[in-house]
Amino acid sequence: xxxxxxxxxxxxxxxxxxxxxxxxxxxxxxxxxxxxxxxxxxxxxxxxxxxxxxxxxxxxxxxxxxxxxxxxxxxxxxxxxxxxxxxxxxxxxxxxxxxxxxxxxxxxxxxxxxxxxxxxxxxxxxxxxxxxxxxxxxxxxxxxxxxxxxxxxxxxxxxxxxxxxxxxxxxxxxxxxxxxxxxxxxxxxxxxxxxxxxxxxxxxxxxxxxxxxxxxxxxxxxxxxxxxxxxxxxxxxxxxxxxxxxxxxxxxxxxxxxxxxxxxxxxxxxxxxxxxxxxxxxxxxxxxxxxxxxxxxxxxxxxxxxxxxxxxxxxxxxxxxxxxxxxxxxxxxxxxxxxxxxxxxxxxxxxxxxxxxxxxxxxxxxxxxxxxxxxxxxxxxxxxxxxxxxxxxxxxxxxxxxxxxxxxxxx
Amino acid sequence: xxxxxxxxxxxxxxxxxxxxxxxxxxxxxxxxxxxxxxxxxxxxxxxxxxxxxxxxxxxxxxxxxxxxxxxxxxxxxxxxxxxxxxxxxxxxxxxxxxxxxxxxxxxxxxxxxxxxxxxxxxxxxxxxxxxxxxxxxxxxxxxxxxxxxxxxxxxxxxxxxxxxxxxxxxxxxxxxxxxxxxxxxxxxxxxxxxxxxxxxxxxxxxxxxxxxxxxxxxxxxxxxxxxxxxxxxxxxxxxxxxxxxxxxxxxxxxxxxxxxxxxxxxxxxxxxxxxxxxxxxxxxxxxxxxxxxxxxxxxxxxxxxxxxxxxxxxxxxxxxxxxxxxxxxxxxxxxxxxxxxxxxxxxxxxxxxxxxxxxxxxxx
Numbered sequence: 001x002x003x004x005x006x007x008x009x010x011x012x013x014x015x016x017x018x019x020x021x022x023x024x025x026x027x028x029x030x031x032x033x034x035x036x037x038x039x040x041x042x043x044x045x046x047x048x049x050x051x052x053x054x055x056x057x058x059x060x061x062x063x064x065x066x067x068x069x070x071x072x073x074x075x076x077x078x079x080x081x082x083x084x085x086x087x088x089x090x091x092x093x094x095x096x097x098x099x100x101x102x103x104x105x106x107x108x109x110x111x112x113x114x115x116x117x118x119x120x121x122x123x124x125x126x127x128x129x130x131x132x133x134x135x136x137x138x139x140x141x142x143x144x145x146x147x148x149x150x151x152x153x154x155x156x157x158x159x160x161x162x163x164x165x166x167x168x169x170x171x172x173x174x175x176x177x178x179x180x181x182x183x184x185x186x187x188x189x190x191x192x193x194x195x196x197x198x199x200x201x202x203x204x205x206x207x208x209x210x211x212x213x214x215x216x217x218x219x220x221x222x223x224x225x226x227x228x229x230x231x232x233x234x235x236x237x238x239x240x241x242x243x244x245x246x247x248x249x250x251x252x253x254x255x256x257x258x259x260x261x262x263x264x265x266x267x268x269x270x271x272x273x274x275x276x277x278x279x280x281x282x283x284x285x286x287x288x289x290x291x292x293x294x295x296x297x298x299x300x301x302x303x304x305x306x307x308x309x310x311x312x313x314x315x316x317x318x319x320x321x322x323x324x325x326x327x328x329x330x331x332x333x334x335x336x337x338x339x340x341x342x343x344x345x346x347x348x349x350x351x352x353x354x355x356x357x358x359x360x361x362x363x364x365x366x367x368x369x370x371x372x373x374x375x376x377x378x379x380x381x382x383x384x385x386x387x388x389x390x391x392x393x394x395x396x397x398x399x400x401x402x403x404x405x406x407x408x409x410x411x
Numbered sequence: 412x413x414x415x416x417x418x419x420x421x422x423x424x425x426x427x428x429x430x431x432x433x434x435x436x437x438x439x440x441x442x443x444x445x446x447x448x449x450x451x452x453x454x455x456x457x458x459x460x461x462x463x464x465x466x467x468x469x470x471x472x473x474x475x476x477x478x479x480x481x482x483x484x485x486x487x488x489x490x491x492x493x494x495x496x497x498x499x500x501x502x503x504x505x506x507x508x509x510x511x512x513x514x515x516x517x518x519x520x521x522x523x524x525x526x527x528x529x530x531x532x533x534x535x536x537x538x539x540x541x542x543x544x545x546x547x548x549x550x551x552x553x554x555x556x557x558x559x560x561x562x563x564x565x566x567x568x569x570x571x572x573x574x575x576x577x578x579x580x581x582x583x584x585x586x587x588x589x590x591x592x593x594x595x596x597x598x599x600x601x602x603x604x605x606x607x608x609x610x611x612x613x614x615x616x617x618x619x620x621x622x623x624x625x626x627x628x629x630x631x632x633x634x635x636x637x638x639x640x641x642x643x644x645x646x647x648x649x650x651x652x653x654x655x656x657x658x659x660x661x662x663x664x665x666x667x668x669x670x671x672x673x674x675x676x677x678x679x680x681x682x683x684x685x686x687x688x689x690x691x692x693x694x695x696x697x698x699x700x701x702x703x704x705x706x707x708x709x710x711x712x713x714x715x716x717x718x719x720x721x722x723x724x725x726x727x728x729x730x731x732x733x734x735x736x737x738x739x740x741x742x743x744x745x746x747x748x749x750x751x752x753x754x755x756x757x758x759x760x761x762x763x764x765x766x767x768x769x770x771x772x773x774x775x
Contacts, residue, residue, distance in 0.1 A: 002421075002480050003414040004707045005714075071412060296721045297645075299767065301544040315704065315729040322703035323696075326415045343696045392689075399688035402664075402695050403672060410683050 004322075007073055014080050020047070021088025029089040032221035033376055037213055039176060040095050040221055048097050048127035075263065075328040079270035083321075086274030090380045091221030093271060098122040100169055101264055102130030102182040105198050108260040109240045118180055118200055129172035129179040132260075133164035133227055140166070141393045144184045144258075145193035149229060151185040153247070156236045158199060160185055160207070160229040168387070170225025171210050174203045181208075181227065182240070187247060197247075198240040198260075207232030218379030265341040265388050266327040269348035272384035273321050276352040279359045279377050280313050286363060309358060316351045320344060342389070342397040349385035349394075356381040415703075421481055425488050427460055432492025437662075437755075440493040443614035444758055449496045457489065457500030458531035466775070467511060472524030477511060479647065479709035482775025483654040487702070490658030491665075494762045495614035497655055501773040502571045503527070504651070505536035506580045508774035509591050509644045513634045522593060533572030536580040536591070537620050538648075538771030541568035547645045547771070552583040552622065554592060560628040561585070563592060563600075566621050571772065573603045573618035580633070581622065582771075589641035591633040600625040611761035644774065646712060646723035651775040653705045653723075653730035656766045657698060660734050663741035663759045664694045671744050687744060694737045701729040709775065731766040738763035 006014075024043050032040050085093040094100075099107075099122050106118050121128045139146040149162025160183060164170075173179035180202045188195035201208050212226035237243055284294065287306065294310050295303070303311070324344040330337035356378040360367035367374045385391045400410050417425060435453055443449045462485040467473025482504075489497040503526050510522050526534045540551055552565025563583055570579070579594045579601075594601060604619035633639060668691060671682035681687045708726035711719035738760040742749035749756045 001414040001418050002416065002484075002706055002710060003412060004710045005412065007412050073412075076413065297546075297548060297724050299544060299546050302546055311725065311728060315701075315725050315732075318707075318725060319700035319704040319729055322707060323700040325413060326703060329413050329415055340699070343699055346692070347696050347700055392685075395689045395692045396685070398692040398695060399685075402668060402691060403682050403688065405683070405688075410685075410688055 007076075010073060010077055010080050013077050014084055017081050017084035018087075020050075021084055025085065025088030025092050029092070029373060029376070030370075032089070032091060033218075034220075036215060036220040037223060039172070039223075040092055043092050044095055044097050044127050051098050052123070072332045075266070075331040076325065078263075078267055079324055079328045082267050082270040083274040083277070086271040087278045088274075089221065090271055090275055090383075091219040093274075094168060094219060094222035095172070097127035097129055097172075097177070100130055101132035101260075102173065102180060102200075104264050104267075105132055105182040105260045106130075106200065106240060108263060109198060111242055114200070114237070114240060118202075121178065121180075126177065128177045129169050131167050131170045131173040131179070131181045131225075133167045133170065133181050133183045135164065135166045137163060137165055141390055144196040147184055147186045147193075147196045148189070149183065149185040150189065151187050151197065151199055151239070153187070153236070154233075157233045158185075158236060158239060160199065160201065160232040160234065162229050163211075164227040164229070165212075166214070166387075167225045167227055169223060170227055171213060171223040174201075174208065174225075174227070175210055178203045183227075183229065187239075199234060200238045200240065201229070201232060201234055202238075205232055205234060217382060218376065219383050261388065262327075262337050262341045263331060265345040265394070266324050266331070266337070268384060268388040269320070269324040269327070269344040272348040272352040272381070273317060273324065275377050275381050275384070276313075276317050276348075276355045279352075279356050279374065279381075280310070280317060282372070282374060283313075283359050283363065284310065286366060306362065309362060313355050313358070316347075316355065320347045320351050324348060339398060339401045342394040342401075345388060346391050346394045346398060349391045352381040352384050417484055421484055424460075424462070424465070424481065425484050428462070428485050428488040429491070431457060431460060432489050432658075436489070436492025436496045439496070440614075440755060441752070441758065443493065443495060445613075445752075447613050448616065449493075449499045449614045453496060454499050455531050457496065458503075460485075460500075462486075462489075463501070463504050463507060464527050467507065467523060467527055471511065471519050472528040477713075479650060479712040479775050480706065483650060483705055483709040486651055486654040486773070486775060487658040487661070487705075490655035491662045493614070494655055494659050494759075495612040497658075498571065498612060498615050498769070498772050500531070501651070502533055502535045503531065504774045505538065505648070505772060506534040506578070508647055509536065509580055510593075510633055512643055512647070513591070513639045513641075515633075515635045515637065518593075518630070518633060518635075533576045534578050534580075535571050535573070535576050536582065536771060536774075537567035537570045537573070537594075537622075538582045539567065539569040539768065541566060541619070545768075547582070547589060547641070550582060550584050550589060552581065554583040554585040554590065554632075556585070557626065560626065560631060561592060563594065563622045563625040563627065566619065568607065568619050569617045569768070569772065570603075570620045571615055571617050573620050574606075574616070579620065581620075581625075585632075588639075589645075590639055591641075591644070592627055592631045593633065594622075594625060594627055594631065598625050598627065609765065611758070611763075611765045642720045643712070645770070646708070646720045647774040648770040648772075649723040649727040650705060650708050650712060651773040652766060652769045653701075653708070653727040654775070655769075655773070656727075656730035656734040656763070657702045657705055659759055659762055659766075660694070660698050660701075660730075660737040663738045663756060663763075664691065664698060666754075666756060666759075667691060667694070667741040667744040674745075681744075690740050690744065694740055697733045697736060701726070701733045704729050727767075727770065734763040734766045 186195040214224040327340035465475035708722040
């Protein structure tokens with residue numbers, strides 16, 4: 001059935017998250033933007049405590065983990081949460097403990113034993129972070145096919161060597177808390193992408209160090225780390241998936257691992273749309289203060305430029321949100337969502353960039369001023385067209401799907 | 412709960428409409444455009460699919476319940492075949508739906524059955540007016556209350572099949588509010604003008620209709636003295652056209668994809684070039700996201716959601732831009748061949764430009 005009725009439970013989540021966004025995020029949004037690398041412990045502790053109280057991490061890691069009555073809405077809830085918390089502050093949202101992209105990879109590809117071993121820490125007394133390390137200095141979009149970080153079997157262990165960059169929350173996962181990082185490494189450099197596998201490296205593992213924190217255009221509250229692996233030894237069982245199967249150099253193992261992105265891309269899209277909505281709302285508020293109200297229903301010949309801009313923004317925002325919701329709904333229904341995941345990621349990246357850039361322009365000195373958050377959202381927005389696959393990489397994925405092409409036929 | 416899949420019943424209707432669109436409408440499309448006429452046999456076939464009839468309760472001669480969502484799904488599927496033919500088949504919706512949604516019980520019982528219990532006849536709305544800033548909230552056509560009823564004055568444009576219409580539903584301002592009046596074709600002062608030449612939908616015969624002191628009785632006013640939710644009617648029309656715009660866009664994408672995979676440049680298909688592949692990907696993304704916007708607006712109409720009018724407006728805005736963008740790019744994908752009338756993409760591009768002016772031609 002076609003229905004756009006938001007389930008009661010999602011509505012509740014949304015209301016709770018809005019309270020968090022309004023009270024815990026917006027008031028410190030500017031502060032953490034101006035104090036890069038300072039850790040927002042108040043927010044982190046609060047989120048950890050409330051997750052404990054709600055009996056789950058509310059993150060990518062517990063999606064589908066518990067079977068409850070009625071159809072699952074775990075992924076939809078994640079999207080609603082990401083949207084609302086990013087409406088509050090996307091940098092702080094990225095500092096939410098208890099299961100991020102690393103957890104998503106474990107959840108998507110790990111065995112039940114691995115899920116328990118790695119994810120149970122999120123239910124512990126202390127807030128804990130996780131991260132996913134894919135990009136390397138020589139290649140981003142070409143990942144994971146061109147992974148140079150190696151994993152060599154040595155008895156009961158894997159020995160990892162290499163360097164990872166642009167690891168979101170890498171410092172929090174390895175240094176600030178007892179978390180873990182999912183490292184993508186090759187078990188056979190000659191095998192190309194068929195040899196690439198995700199490995200879990202836990203905080204405190206010798207040979208794994210954080211060497212640098214990036215200084216960025218936006219999302220400054222979130223740490224972006226470089227990680228060096230030097231003869232870093234991890235247990236054989238830390239290769240995600242059944243170790244005996246995962247160690248085989250097949251495309252199957254690789255494709256299973258890529259399923260991670262079917263969940264994380266709509267999540268990033270939802271987050272992007274939170275920023276876009278925040279921007280649009282403030283824009284309308286600033287206009288309203290000056291007595292400018294948007295008249296809906298007019299043909300373009302009768303609209304002011306400002307009205308046309310706002311209406312276009314609303315169309316972009318809503319259509320992309322519905323596509324994101326569909327991608328997550330498909331995930332909840334255990335149906336393939338690869339194309340929708342990339343589609344919503346492409347469009348959300350475009351939309352948030354367009355809306356924030358126009359908002360700064362349209363609001364003139366108010367837009368350009370650091371007294372308002374518009375300029376910050378303009379900076380924050382751009383990351384959404386870059387991480388979890390650039391807009392171009394995701395276009396490529398969509399194009400291959402609609403054209404029924406392999407990566408050899410279209411790259 | 413959210414849901415993004417049609418019901419089984421809806422899917423059966425979609426399948427039937429899709430077959431008709433692919434096997435009949437698409438085949439006849441070019442000739443109809445060049446000849447300026449949709450074969451009446453095709454219109455009747457489309458009518459017999461029963462999209463409108465299934466949307467009207469039994470009490471008024473139909474066999475179903477009104478559902479904007481179902482209407483949108485059918486309109487999208489049919490417009491994939493040909494927009495002009497879809498507008499022809501669905502022309503009576505512009506007459507029936509406003510009466511169904513806003514008429515008095517007597518009007519529904521008297522006016523609807525003759526339309527939907529018979530073969531297709533062009534009972535149509537006279538809605539659009541010939542000015543660049545035409546806007547349903549400020550129509551130039553006016554109704555004035557008289558002792559016996561109302562007097563209508565104004566000029567309507569884009570009235571399909573006005574030369575054969577037994578009766579019109581004329582939209583006019585009454586005391587500053589948009590209302591609809593049932594006006595028989597033979598009414599004194601109603602004059603059907605010349606057939607109008609358009610950029611697109613050339614197979615759809617439309618006419619100017621001039622109303623000069625046209626007198627109608629009290630019963631002609633749809634909804635009578637009761638409130639008439641004109642906003643709901645306008646929204647219904649916006650959503651109907653938006654759905655067709657999505658179907659049209661999908662047609663253009665579906666044509667451009669195999670072409671791009673076949674056409675070679677420097678020894679490989681142009682679809683293997685990112686400049687083409689990315690265009691196609693973006694077309695698909697716009698269609699998919701704006702389709703959901705249209706579905707949501709239709710769903711809100713069915714739910715009686717207070718935000719439905721705004722949603723319908725936004726859906727039309729998004730779908731209209733999508734249609735122009737996608738049909739233009741389909742022509743671009745074919746390069747010079749896209750400009751040649753042997754391929755349908757130039758026809759779709761012309762039709763695509765017309766989407767913003769079309770609300771009023773069909774309703775769901």
